[in-house]
Amino acid sequence: MTSPISVDIWRLSLGDLRNYASALRWCLSESEKKRADRFVFERDRTRFIACRAILRGIIAQSLNIGPADVVFAYGNKGKPFLERHALFFNLSHSNNEACIALSAGAALGIDVEQIRSPTRNRWMDLAQRFFSVAEVQALSDMPERLQSDAFFACWTRKEAYLKLHGLGLSLPLDQFSVNVDPDSPAELHSSEWCPDDLSRSALYDLPTSPGYRSAIAIAATASVTINDACISGIESFPFFERV
Numbered sequence: 001m002t003s004p005i006s007v008d009i010w011r012l013s014l015g016d017l018r019n020y021a022s023a024l025r026w027c028l029s030e031s032e033k034k035r036a037d038r039f040v041f042e043r044d045r046t047r048f049i050a051c052r053a054i055l056r057g058i059i060a061q062s063l064n065i066g067p068a069d070v071v072f073a074y075g076n077k078g079k080p081f082l083e084r085h086a087l088f089f090n091l092s093h094s095n096n097e098a099c100i101a102l103s104a105g106a107a108l109g110i111d112v113e114q115i116r117s118p119t120r121n122r123w124m125d126l127a128q129r130f131f132s133v134a135e136v137q138a139l140s141d142m143p144e145r146l147q148s149d150a151f152f153a154c155w156t157r158k159e160a161y162l163k164l165h166g167l168g169l170s171l172p173l174d175q176f177s178v179n180v181d182p183d184s185p186a187e188l189h190s191s192e193w194c195p196d197d198l199s200r201s202a203l204y205d206l207p208t209s210p211g212y213r214s215a216i217a218i219a220a221t222a223s224v225t226i227n228d229a230c231i232s233g234i235e236s237f238p239f240f241e242r243v
């Protein structure tokens with residue numbers, strides 16, 4: 001029998017954490033520091049540093065090493081991974097919210113998006129550009145009051161699947177479909193791109209702060225347990241006491 005897979009989710013409130021960016025920078029690699037310095041806007045720089053440092057801290061805790069000792073490798077389309085350890089992770093951020101998923105059992109992709117509310121027409125324009133035919137149809141059938149939530153439910157589920165595979169937009173967005181109903185559990189409906197994924201991967205919606213949607217895609221055939229932890233301030237993250 002396959003063993004159950006455990007996934008830890010860390011939800012970060014960036015409003016607080018950005019203030020710690022200069023204190024956290026020490027644990028970034030030289031190339032990460034260079035990348036941080038290339039951001040034009042301070043807000044993007046501090047977000048990158050805080051998220052990358054916390055990611056390092058979470059991985060380091062799990063491997064029992066220091067955060068500066070974590071060595072990232074990168075896939076063709078930029079997905080960071082660990083070359084020497086069977087530990088899987090992914091990170092996403094949107095406005096003030098970020099989330100990190102970590103699992104020793106299965107590859108994963110995570111997405112969080114702030115729900116914006118443009119007009120119905122604009123949602124349909126964007127859906128036609130990014131969603132599959134089945135998703136566009138399901139979205140246009142949704143009642144108007146659910147349209148924004150449905151759009152972002154679909155978007156985060158698709159993006160999580162995209163991020164699981166790490167191929168960015170070279171994985172065609174119209175070659176797989178998820179459900180769009182924001183009130184139903186996330187589901188991969190079809191994957192013309194990789195039909196086997198229907199039996200070997202799973203999608204889940206994740207809890208968020210109000211005004212956000214989040215989803216995770218996990219390469220799992222076994223049952224999955226998702227553990228949700230929330231970091232609202234760096235004080236609640238003992239690993240960084242030495243900073």
Ligand SMILES: CC(C)(COP(=O)(O)OP(=O)(O)OC[C@H]1O[C@@H](n2cnc3c(N)ncnc32)[C@H](O)[C@@H]1OP(=O)(O)O)[C@@H](O)C(=O)NCCC(=O)NCCS
Nearest residue numbers: 077078079091092093111130155158159163166167168169
């Ligand atoms: C990285 C990518 C996969 C997502 O970008 P995004 O939505 O701006 O960013 P998120 O905040 O969700 O994730 C960024 C993080 O994912 C990780 N990441 C980077 N490249 C990745 C990839 N190819 N696959 C998975 N994860 C990746 C990194 O940790 C990155 O954090 P960093 O920028 O601090 O290094 C982007 O390359 C992409 O292809 N976006 C497509 C967006 C789109 O059109 N989606 C349509 C959905 S319907």
